[in-house]
Amino acid sequence: MSKDAAADAHAERPPADGVSPSAGSEASVVGMDYFMHLEYRELICPVVRRYSAALLEGRLIGHKCPKCGLVYAPPRGYCPIDVIETTDADEVTLANAGVVTNFTVVTPVQYYGQEETEPFAKVSIQLDEPGGSLSLQDVIDCPVDEVRVGMRVEAVWAPKKERDVSEITNRSWGSAEGSIRGWKPTGEPDVPADQVMQAGF
Amino acid sequence: MASTAAPEIAIIGYAQSPSWREAELTEPQFLFPVISEAIERAGIERRDIGFTCAGSCDYLSGQTFAFVMNLEAVGAWPPIMESHVEMDGAWALYEAWVRLQHGDIDIALAFGSGKSSPGAPAEIYPLQMDPYTLTPLGADPVSIAALQARAMLDQGKITEREMAEIAARSRASATGNPFAQVTGDFDVDALLADDYHTAPLRRHDLPPISDGGTALIIATAAKAKEVCERPVWIRGLDHRIELHQPGFRDLTESQSTRLAGQNAGVGDAKVDVAELTASFSHQERILRTELGLGDDVEINPSGGALAANPMMAVGLSRFAEAARQIAEGGKHRAVAHATSGQALQQNLVGVLEA
Numbered sequence: 383m384s385k386d387a388a389a390d391a392h393a394e395r396p397p398a399d400g401v402s403p404s405a406g407s408e409a410s411v412v413g414m415d416y417f418m419h420l421e422y423r424e425l426i427c428p429v430v431r432r433y434s435a436a437l438l439e440g441r442l443i444g445h446k447c448p449k450c451g452l453v454y455a456p457p458r459g460y461c462p463i464d465v466i467e468t469t470d471a472d473e474v475t476l477a478n479a480g481v482v483t484n485f486t487v488v489t490p491v492q493y494y495g496q497e498e499t500e501p502f503a504k505v506s507i508q509l510d511e512p513g514g515s516l517s518l519q520d521v522i523d524c525p526v527d528e529v530r531v532g533m534r535v536e537a538v539w540a541p542k543k544e545r546d547v548s549e550i551t552n553r554s555w556g557s558a559e560g561s562i563r564g565w566k567p568t569g570e571p572d573v574p575a576d577q578v579m580q581a582g583f
Numbered sequence: 584m585a586s587t588a589a590p591e592i593a594i595i596g597y598a599q600s601p602s603w604r605e606a607e608l609t610e611p612q613f614l615f616p617v618i619s620e621a622i623e624r625a626g627i628e629r630r631d632i633g634f635t636c637a638g639s640c641d642y643l644s645g646q647t648f649a650f651v652m653n654l655e656a657v658g659a660w661p662p663i664m665e666s667h668v669e670m671d672g673a674w675a676l677y678e679a680w681v682r683l684q685h686g687d688i689d690i691a692l693a694f695g696s697g698k699s700s701p702g703a704p705a706e707i708y709p710l711q712m713d714p715y716t717l718t719p720l721g722a723d724p725v726s727i728a729a730l731q732a733r734a735m736l737d738q739g740k741i742t743e744r745e746m747a748e749i750a751a752r753s754r755a756s757a758t759g760n761p762f763a764q765v766t767g768d769f770d771v772d773a774l775l776a777d778d779y780h781t782a783p784l785r786r787h788d789l790p791p792i793s794d795g796g797t798a799l800i801i802a803t804a805a806k807a808k809e810v811c812e813r814p815v816w817i818r819g820l821d822h823r824i825e826l827h828q829p830g831f832r833d834l835t836e837s838q839s840t841r842l843a844g845q846n847a848g849v850g851d852a853k854v855d856v857a858e859l860t861a862s863f864s865h866q867e868r869i870l871r872t873e874l875g876l877g878d879d880v881e882i883n884p885s886g887g888a889l890a891a892n893p894m895m896a897v898g899l900s901r902f903a904e905a906a907r908q909i910a911e912g913g914k915h916r917a918v919a920h921a922t923s924g925q926a927l928q929q930n931l932v933g934v935l936e937a
Binding site: 416418422424428459460463467 | 605606607608609611612615616619629642644645646649654655656657658659660698700701702703706707710714715718719
């Protein structure tokens with residue numbers, strides 16, 4: 383329904399004058415707006431606290447599974463593949479550069495709360511050794527139609543004083559929001575797309 | 584009923600997390616050791632599990648698809664066969680129990696987990712009510728339970744002193760439960776001297792707000808006998824639901840509990856112990872009455888939901904505690920009960936035997 387149509391439907395609602403319209407008539411259908419608001423506040427788990435502290439220092443960290451070698455960023459405290467717990471002893475500092483493994487171009491719809499107005503890209507990045515991958519990252523200094531799988535990118539960190547980890551939560555796996563402003567193309571030759579498209583982690 | 588003719592299935596492993604007021608760990612993080620412990624206690628390997636069913640509620644954690652994250656504590660690679668219910672883990676157990684009756688697999692994992700601490704239960708729970716009249720009113724579980732208790736008091740089905748006695752007994756029993764949250768010896772007169780929280784309920788009549796998780800492993804008869812020294816047999820399992828609108832039923836009774844109890848075979852033999860999800864003190868009276876549990880039946884030796892109330896796990900914890908009474912406590916026959924909805928709207932009853 384278009385915005386105008388929705389407004390019209392709203393206008394057709396019967397007045398709240400206590401008079402019941404006859405059953406079955408169009409006017410007998412009464413709509414009701416119900417706005418809800420739920421607020422959640424949770425403790426940040428130890429591994430994410432450590433991840434946030436590292437972001438403020440300008441470092442990305444992860445846990446490297448001692449069994450399969452996969453790197454999880456941020457650390458989760460376990461490897462879900464091998465189902466073993468990981469600890470600070472498995473912590474590794476991650477690279478500041480990597481390759482785009484896939485991307486989505488989002489065309490913003492102006493729903494309530496939407497702040498974006500122009501199409502933008504969100505990319506997944508496979509980081510260089512020791513590995514690890516970040517999803518839903520912003521690309522900067524690169525037109526949306528030039529974003530591609532295989533593109534080499536590097537992190538653009540916010541100046542130390544401007545870094546802010548208040549948006550990092552237990553649920554924002556892979557987010558470096560507030561510390562890394564985005565990823566810009568390095569200008570290096572692309573990695574062949576078929577080499578990175580299957581990268582899951 | 585079908586439940587009594589079903590193939591024999593037994594609980595072979597169980598584990599629980601502590602019940603925390605506010606857990607620092609994420610749900611998959613605290614589930615991780617719980618599921619591993621249940622597997623270890625069952626004497627099986629993780630890859631032996633043929634079916635997994637989880638119970639949790641995304642509204643509680645405030646994260647869409649939070650239940651998918653919880654699978655990281657199970658291990659889902661190579662791919663596993665799994666399912667999820669947006670209900671207490673006791674209903675996950677029910678699905679796993681039905682699944683085992685297909686006969687093609689012999690071991691299943693059921694678990695339940697929830698973190699109530701991040702949100703405000705009084706704001707979240709009205710969202711499960713009738714959206715036209717009760718949700719906008721903010722009809723929260725404590726208010727509905729207070730109406731239920733008021734109806735019982737008015738009809739002489741319980742007294743405020745008896746409610747306090749139930750709370751005091753639960754908290755005292757819970758002192759022996761390492762997973763419990765509200766424990767200790769309390770004087771009934773002192774409890775009754777408290778102001779009302781939501782009349783006629785005082786704070787002791789309410790469950791705590793809890794975070795936690797519980798896991799159970801069940802197996803078919805042949806497998807259970809092979810891997811487990813003392814399997815705990817599920818002799819009956821049934822669940823029934825009543826009208827959604829609490830004003831349409833007599834809140835002082837619970838027909839669904841009575842029916843589920845009858846179908847599970849509660850009355851077929853003497854019951855030694857019962858673990859009931861009586862989240863509010865007066866509900867224990869309703870459940871005892873409907874299940875026909877007399878004074879000779881030990882009720883909630885764990886302390887029950889008044890001592891530890893991890894939503895979405897608290898019902899499955901009753902099965903873990905009832906199974907523990909048999910496997911470790913030398914009891915012969917136990918009843919486990921779980922509830923869902925408001926004011927005992929939906930009820931699940933299981934009968935466990937040595």
